[in-house]
Amino acid sequence: MTKPSEIELSRRQLLAATGASVAAATYPSAVAAQASTQTPSTARVSFTVNNTVRKLEVDTRTTLLDALRENLRLPGTKKGCDHGQCGACTVIVDGKRINSCLSLAVMHEGGKITTVEGLGNPKRLHPMQAAFVKHDGFQCGFCTPGQICSAVAVLDEIKAGIPSHVAADLNAAPQISNAELRERMSGNICRCGAYSNIVDAITEVAGRKA
Amino acid sequence: MKPFTYQRVRSPAEAVAAFGRNKNAKFIAGGTNLLDLMKLQIEAPSHLIDVNGLALDKIEMTPDGGLRIGALVRNTDLAAHPRVRRDYAVLARALLAGASGQLRNRATTAGNLLQRTRCPYFYDTNQPCNKRQPGSGCAAIGGFSRQLAVIGSSQACIATHPSDMAVALRVLDAVVETVKTGGVTRQINIRDFYRLPGDTPHIETNLADGELITAVVLPRPVEGKHGYRKVRDRASYAFALVSVASIISRDGSGKVALGGVAHMPWRNETAEAQLPKGAKAVAENLLSDAKPTEHNAFKITLAERALASAISEAKG
Numbered sequence A: 001m002t003k004p005s006e007i008e009l010s011r012r013q014l015l016a017a018t019g020a021s022v023a024a025a026t027y028p029s030a031v032a033a034q035a036s037t038q039t040p041s042t043a044r045v046s047f048t049v050n051n052t053v054r055k056l057e058v059d060t061r062t063t064l065l066d067a068l069r070e071n072l073r074l075p076g077t078k079k080g081c082d083h084g085q086c087g088a089c090t091v092i093v094d095g096k097r098i099n100s101c102l103s104l105a106v107m108h109e110g111g112k113i114t115t116v117e118g119l120g121n122p123k124r125l126h127p128m129q130a131a132f133v134k135h136d137g138f139q140c141g142f143c144t145p146g147q148i149c150s151a152v153a154v155l156d157e158i159k160a161g162i163p164s165h166v167a168a169d170l171n172a173a174p175q176i177s178n179a180e181l182r183e184r185m186s187g188n189i190c191r192c193g194a195y196s197n198i199v200d201a202i203t204e205v206a207g208r209k210a
Numbered sequence B: 001m002k003p004f005t006y007q008r009v010r011s012p013a014e015a016v017a018a019f020g021r022n023k024n025a026k027f028i029a030g031g032t033n034l035l036d037l038m039k040l041q042i043e044a045p046s047h048l049i050d051v052n053g054l055a056l057d058k059i060e061m062t063p064d065g066g067l068r069i070g071a072l073v074r075n076t077d078l079a080a081h082p083r084v085r086r087d088y089a090v091l092a093r094a095l096l097a098g099a100s101g102q103l104r105n106r107a108t109t110a111g112n113l114l115q116r117t118r119c120p121y122f123y124d125t126n127q128p129c130n131k132r133q134p135g136s137g138c139a140a141i142g143g144f145s146r147q148l149a150v151i152g153s154s155q156a157c158i159a160t161h162p163s164d165m166a167v168a169l170r171v172l173d174a175v176v177e178t179v180k181t182g183g184v185t186r187q188i189n190i191r192d193f194y195r196l197p198g199d200t201p202h203i204e205t206n207l208a209d210g211e212l213i214t215a216v217v218l219p220r221p222v223e224g225k226h227g228y229r230k231v232r233d234r235a236s237y238a239f240a241l242v243s244v245a246s247i248i249s250r251d252g253s254g255k256v257a258l259g260g261v262a263h264m265p266w267r268n269e270t271a272e273a274q275l276p277k278g279a280k281a282v283a284e285n286l287l288s289d290a291k292p293t294e295h296n297a298f299k300i301t302l303a304e305r306a307l308a309s310a311i312s313e314a315k316g
């Protein structure tokens, strides 16, 4: 049987091969260009994606999500709702997790963006990716890149002492508990309901780090 | 989305000047509400002025012991600020009860104040909505109104304001600082910031066109136990059906404001004076003019119970 990581590998290599030659070209985003009567406006933007500087000229309407998927051919980041309601599009920008669907590409001039492809690859999995595999933290896998980016950032947020809604004492250092992780991960919806395994995966990584 | 031109600005003066040159312009901060609405063409600016480069991302002490919060401070950073956690816990709690970690990392103080209603008919562009399209009617009246307002609404609109942060700012007597074209600055008490829908539900605040929010100022901290009780359909990542922001002293007196019930955070000082008598007395006074629909009448009971919970939590 083929392991999920192998499918991922071949898909990624294929996409990398097709994507490399077009990295700096202009692609009007399919979504951005829909149903318009006025003339679209374009703008240049340059940011670092997974440690590589990327320069783009995009329709100003292009979201960061569409720029990553369509223009830069990094399809790891997923489009679930496109309205901030599911977390599938979560990426880490300048050290913070955000919904890439509710941000414009042109707003990230000089930014440092990490997508799931940048965290690790099938040969060198990020500890969080490995823990998701080990704990079955997914079923269909659609929400998974967003879950993983979010989970990595959540552990940094806890380390930085950022409080959460379930904190009994706002002034105490946050702890890694089931309740804390569930609350902090609530912006990532999983239609397959892999939640308890996701929390197990994050807990393991947190334990290893501590 | 409709096409738009895009511009980054470096100073508040540049921002308001840019607005003056582009009549159909909008400021964009985190973008988490504006882009959502632009995708549905509920908002359709032809020019976006990106205010993220304004150096308005600081939280500073004011000379009288209060706090000045820059308009661009992210919701996460505001909730995590040591002084906010210690002295204005109602605000930290309200912020942390809102949206998700990802959204709070982008959402700004000014953007949060100016986020628009979550009325389902406002979002459904096939439906009449006086707020989205003045004069078209209101599909919520007689429609599915479970989430909508029970008080202060009008024949034209029964929407609520969705911000949790604004409810906390209302009990804190915050002041919004702005700058207009020509560099004119002013301070607006949060009490006078929002408007009831009346005949003009599309006008939600008393800000002028192109007026830029530069900061929100909190007065010196108020003694008492701070709390934010939010009741919603799921435990996290959902808007309030009813919420209570409260600061309650040991003698039982204090300040309370309700969210999820009106077109603005709902507070009244006469009702507040009833606090030592308990939740029922406060709720009866605060919601005496309520005109709920058959779908949202439950909010009246819910508000009283949420108040009771806030009061008992404060007694600890």
Ligand SMILES: Cc1cc2nc3c(=O)[nH]c(=O)nc-3n(C[C@H](O)[C@H](O)[C@H](O)COP(=O)(O)OP(=O)(O)OC[C@H]3O[C@@H](n4cnc5c(N)ncnc54)[C@H](O)[C@@H]3O)c2cc1C
Binding pocket: A083, A084, A085, B026, B027, B028, B029, B030, B031, B032, B033, B034, B035, B036, B051, B071, B097, B098, B099, B100, B103, B106, B107, B108, B109, B110, B111, B112, B113, B114, B115, B162, B163, B164, B165, B211, B212, B213, B214, B237, B238, B239, B240
């Ligand atoms: C799925 C989802 C769930 C959410 N849940 C909650 C919740 O539970 N509770 C809650 O309170 N909120 C919730 N929100 C809303 C969120 O808090 C707002 O989207 C956010 O606070 C808006 O801030 P922003 O900086 O992104 O604003 P933007 O989208 O950038 O702007 C919003 C508005 O403010 C204007 N504006 C921005 N900055 C300025 C300025 N300095 N001066 C003048 N005008 C300005 C813009 O022109 C625009 O009209 C949710 C949002 C989503 C998508």
Ligand code: SF4
Binding pocket: B117, B119, B120, B121, B122, B128, B129, B130, B131, B132, B137, B138, B139, B140, B141, B148, B156, B157, B158, B159, B201
């Ligand atoms: S309640 Fe207000 S926002 Fe909702 S449909 Fe009616 S007019 Fe529009």
Ligand code: FES
Binding pocket: A078, A079, A080, A081, A082, A083, A084, A085, A086, A087, A088, A089, A090, A099, A100, A101, A102
């Ligand atoms: S695709 Fe961005 S939150 Fe759903």
Ligand code: FES
Binding pocket: A137, A138, A139, A140, A141, A142, A143, A144, A189, A190, A191, A192, A193, A194
């Ligand atoms: S694994 Fe299928 S949506 Fe989460």
